[in-house]
Amino acid sequence: MGYSLNPDQTAELLNRLAEDYRIYAPKRFPKQGRYSDTDIIRYDRIQTPDEIVWDQKSDYPAKEVISPIQQALFYFTEDEYRESKKAKKPVLLLARPCDITAQLVQEKIYAENGGFKDLYYDRVHNKVKFAVMDCGGGDDTCFCVSMGSNKPENYSLAFKFDENGLKAEVSDDCFADYFDGMPEDDFTPEFVEENELKVTIPDLSDRDVRLALKSHPMWKEFDKRCISCGSCTVACSTCTCFTTRDICYGDNPEVGERRRVTASCQVAGFDQMAGQREIRSTAGDRMRYKILHKFHDHKARFGDRHMCVGCGRCTHMCPEFISISATVNKMADAVDEIKASLADGGNHVE
Amino acid sequence: MNHDIDVKKMRINCFRQSKVPGEFMLQMRAPGGMVDAKYLSSIEHISKTWGDGNFHFGTRQTFDIPGIKYENIDAVNEYIENYITEVDEELCDVDMDKVAGEPQEWDVKSGYPTIGARNITACVGNYHCICGNMNTYELARKIEPIIFPSHYHIKINISGCPNDCNKAHMCDFGIIGTAKMEYHPERCIACGACVRNCEHGATRVLSLNEDTGRVEKDPCCCVGCGECVRACPAGAWTRSEKKLYKIIIGGRTGRQTPRAGKMFLNWASEDVVLNVLRNWQKFSAWVMDYKPEYLHGGHLIDRAGYKKFKEIILDGVELNPECLVAEDIFWHETEYRSNFNVKPLSMHHTAGPQGE
Numbered sequence: 001m002g003y004s005l006n007p008d009q010t011a012e013l014l015n016r017l018a019e020d021y022r023i024y025a026p027k028r029f030p031k032q033g034r035y036s037d038t039d040i041i042r043y044d045r046i047q048t049p050d051e052i053v054w055d056q057k058s059d060y061p062a063k064e065v066i067s068p069i070q071q072a073l074f075y076f077t078e079d080e081y082r083e084s085k086k087a088k089k090p091v092l093l094l095a096r097p098c099d100i101t102a103q104l105v106q107e108k109i110y111a112e113n114g115g116f117k118d119l120y121y122d123r124v125h126n127k128v129k130f131a132v133m134d135c136g137g138g139d140d141t142c143f144c145v146s147m148g149s150n151k152p153e154n155y156s157l158a159f160k161f162d163e164n165g166l167k168a169e170v171s172d173d174c175f176a177d178y179f180d181g182m183p184e185d186d187f188t189p190e191f192v193e194e195n196e197l198k199v200t201i202p203d204l205s206d207r208d209v210r211l212a213l214k215s216h217p218m219w220k221e222f223d224k225r226c227i228s229c230g231s232c233t234v235a236c237s238t239c240t241c242f243t244t245r246d247i248c249y250g251d252n253p254e255v256g257e258r259r260r261v262t263a264s265c266q267v268a269g270f271d272q273m274a275g276q277r278e279i280r281s282t283a284g285d286r287m288r289y290k291i292l293h294k295f296h297d298h299k300a301r302f303g304d305r306h307m308c309v310g311c312g313r314c315t316h317m318c319p320e321f322i323s324i325s326a327t328v329n330k331m332a333d334a335v336d337e338i339k340a341s342l343a344d345g346g347n348h349v350e
Numbered sequence: 351m352n353h354d355i356d357v358k359k360m361r362i363n364c365f366r367q368s369k370v371p372g373e374f375m376l377q378m379r380a381p382g383g384m385v386d387a388k389y390l391s392s393i394e395h396i397s398k399t400w401g402d403g404n405f406h407f408g409t410r411q412t413f414d415i416p417g418i419k420y421e422n423i424d425a426v427n428e429y430i431e432n433y434i435t436e437v438d439e440e441l442c443d444v445d446m447d448k449v450a451g452e453p454q455e456w457d458v459k460s461g462y463p464t465i466g467a468r469n470i471t472a473c474v475g476n477y478h479c480i481c482g483n484m485n486t487y488e489l490a491r492k493i494e495p496i497i498f499p500s501h502y503h504i505k506i507n508i509s510g511c512p513n514d515c516n517k518a519h520m521c522d523f524g525i526i527g528t529a530k531m532e533y534h535p536e537r538c539i540a541c542g543a544c545v546r547n548c549e550h551g552a553t554r555v556l557s558l559n560e561d562t563g564r565v566e567k568d569p570c571c572c573v574g575c576g577e578c579v580r581a582c583p584a585g586a587w588t589r590s591e592k593k594l595y596k597i598i599i600g601g602r603t604g605r606q607t608p609r610a611g612k613m614f615l616n617w618a619s620e621d622v623v624l625n626v627l628r629n630w631q632k633f634s635a636w637v638m639d640y641k642p643e644y645l646h647g648g649h650l651i652d653r654a655g656y657k658k659f660k661e662i663i664l665d666g667v668e669l670n671p672e673c674l675v676a677e678d679i680f681w682h683e684t685e686y687r688s689n690f691n692v693k694p695l696s697m698h699h700t701a702g703p704q705g706e
């Protein structure tokens with residue numbers, strides 16, 4: 001069922017929803033950007049429709065609502081521990097198509113990987129309903145269509161905001177009542193069919209090609225350009241890596257809490273093991289790892305889709321202007337070169 | 351060559367005497383070093399029509415046009431009416447019919463009425479720069495009507511951040527844009543990038559507490575530059591919305607005792623900066639017994655003594671709660687001649703009203 005709401009009715013709808021849901025949406029934080037007098041847009045709890053930023057992509061991803069940058073897992077005293085409290089009220093999360101598709105990847109890692117369900121993910125995720133927001137085709141860093149993430153399926157509501165209010169479609173009946181008495185409309189959501197930016201992901205099924213790619217000089221470029229800051233992975237809709245930290249209260253090491261903290265494969269020391277050995281010790285190595293993980297390894301392991309959903313947030317947030325789409329295209333060129341050389345008698349490319 | 355020219359009057363008019371007899375260089379104000387690029391064609395016109403065809407970037411960010419013959423000065427002044435009106439009167443809201451706050455009608459065809467308060471210089475600031483904490487030329491445009499036109503001399507340099515590219519430390523009154531940084535521990539991934547950036551590029555006041563996974567700061571010595579904010583991948587450091595400033599006073603170059611300025615105020619609000627500047631004229635007038643002469647602000651502070659300066663310049667200024675004031679200042683000068691200040695009492699300068 002579709003509806004068309006004016007601004008007052010939109011506010012009324014949010015009021016009704018807020019009775020039963022904590023509503024999260026992209027919100028503007030004025031002057032909190034990396035550079036002075038620039039804003040940041042990130043997910044936060046909202047109360048009124050004017051807080052919702054629907055015409056600009058958020059800088060940080062929707063995943064923060066479900067798997068925050070930091071969270072307390074449990075509290076411990078000498079021989080006891082207590083699980084951190086879970087929020088009781090369900091969440092309504094207003095997110096773009098790429099964000100919602102990204103949750104499939106998050107789910108795979110947190111809830112299906114290794115036959116183990118992450119309690120702290122699951123207990124939040126279970127309480128989340130999604131409202132997909134029309135993104136108007138995104139911006140010039142988006143390539144969701146290339147990554148097949150432009151048409152999510154797992155959503156309860158579809159919203160299209162504009163200056164005149166909101167058009168909505170209810171696809172999950174449990175939301176029907178909230179629209180009681182609201183003007184009906186034949187609105188059905190439309191999803192972006194083509195991005196300005198198109199990315200071709202090279203076929204890496206051949207082990208020899210992958211081996212040659214590993215030592216290809218293209219990665220060296222990033223030793224010079226990438227500062228290993230991790231902005232790309234914190235902003236990434238699909239990155240899930242975290243570490244845990246035990247934090248002791250005061251000077252008593254027996255009492256404290258265990259926290260889960262986001263980690264980044266792009267930051268030096270990420271893969272440091274006992275004995276201080278690092279597997280990927282250069283920015284180029286780390287970049288190669290990230291790109292292959294997003295555009296080959298994840299799919300090779302889990303089968304269904306590439307990890308990257310093409311939201312473009314990594315490109316948008318990189319302070320050194322490293323574009324993920326340009327990097328994948330460079331990799332595609334390198335793979336063509338490698339394949340030609342292998343066909344040519346196996347002379348490895350230097 | 352036989353000339354009869356009042357070069358001092360020319361100077362007040364912003365025409366500086368050339369080594370070539372009878373020639374002058376015009377210096378056009380550009381507050382904060384920023385004007386619409388359309389004025390470049392006016393500069394070109396002046397230079398090609400009345401100057402020698404060249405143009406020099408004034409060290410105080412004025413448009414300098416050398417080689418203007420004395421007999422053409424009236425024509426040039428008439429031509430720059432438009433520029434002065436648009437830039438000073440309209441853009442900066444300067445009251446051109448006052449000098450040092452006293453009514454004195456401006457003859458629109460006579461060029462600049464005073465040279466005393468020099469052009470306010472600024473780095474490009476956060477209009478462009480990724481390090482900047484504030485918009486430097488907008489601040490310059492707010493200061494211009496406070497100090498100009500006036501025969502009292504003041505050189506103001508504005509830098510958008512403590513990197514101080516525009517040398518706020520080397521002028522009478524330097525202004526440096528800062529902000530208080532706010533830490534959001536719930537967003538911190540404990541990567542240490544801010545700690546490293548502060549160490550490499552600023553004051554080494556941050557450290558990562560491995561027991562808590564949080565960044566700790568020695569707040570006394572943070573310069574408010576924002577390098578931590580720039581480094582953070584997670585938005586765990588942000589600048590406070592309120593713009594704050596350091597004021598550095600008494601810096602100077604020169605033939606006698608050049609020195610870098612010292613911090614007078616830290617974490618001052620914009621209102622405080624503007625109100626302090628509103629007292630500058632009063633301070634200068636008092637020191638020089640109400641007779642403006644060409645003296646660097648630093649020398650005025652020396653003559654009055656810092657404590658007297660502080661008393662007059664803060665008179666009636668309500669400080670914002672964060673604002674810190676130097677109790678005393680200990681200058682470090684280059685004395686080209688040792689014991690430069692030790693001389694017969696009769697040679698000592700005076701400060702304040704001297705009576706009849």
Ligand code: SF4
Binds near residue numbers: 237308314
């Ligand atoms: S890798 Fe980049 S484009 Fe892909 S999901 Fe992550 S942030 Fe989005």
Ligand code: SF4
Binds near residue numbers: 227
């Ligand atoms: S790619 Fe960019 S954002 Fe990612 S670690 Fe390198 S410099 Fe930082």
Ligand code: SF4
Binds near residue numbers: 473476509
């Ligand atoms: S002083 Fe700061 S804001 Fe100004 S140009 Fe230098 S680095 Fe940029």
Ligand code: SF4
Binds near residue numbers: 548556571
């Ligand atoms: S603002 Fe302070 S803490 Fe941050 S980098 Fe500068 S001096 Fe260090």
Ligand code: SF4
Binds near residue numbers: 539542544583
């Ligand atoms: S840079 Fe940001 S995330 Fe990293 S330690 Fe500093 S505050 Fe935390």
